[in-house]
Amino acid sequence: MSGFENYDHELAELDHEIRHYAAICGINLAKRYEIDACLKKPHDSWSDDKARENLRGLLILRIKVETEMIQLGFSPPPLIPPLPADS
Numbered sequence: 001m002s003g004f005e006n007y008d009h010e011l012a013e014l015d016h017e018i019r020h021y022a023a024i025c026g027i028n029l030a031k032r033y034e035i036d037a038c039l040k041k042p043h044d045s046w047s048d049d050k051a052r053e054n055l056r057g058l059l060i061l062r063i064k065v066e067t068e069m070i071q072l073g074f075s076p077p078p079l080i081p082p083l084p085a086d087s
Contacts, residue, residue: 007069007076014062015079021055030080
């Protein structure tokens with residue numbers, strides 16, 4: 001058990017940080033291949049590589065929280081909300 005008591009709040013904070021570091025890394029979270037490429041390839045500068053490592057850690061943490069939620073019968077919200085359907 002992670003000790004999270006308010007999953008919605010915790011995920012909202014994680015998602016905010018994930019979006020922040022994804023923006024620094026210049027990746028679109030809706031495109032899995034961009035996430036994979038960013039996480040696999042070290043960046044040229046120390047600060048960019050630190051952002052990549054932070055993003056990696058945050059994504060791993062989110063997966064762990066999602067797993068815990070599912071085990072407890074909760075349904076985690078998606079990291080990226082679905083696009084609205086065309087009218």
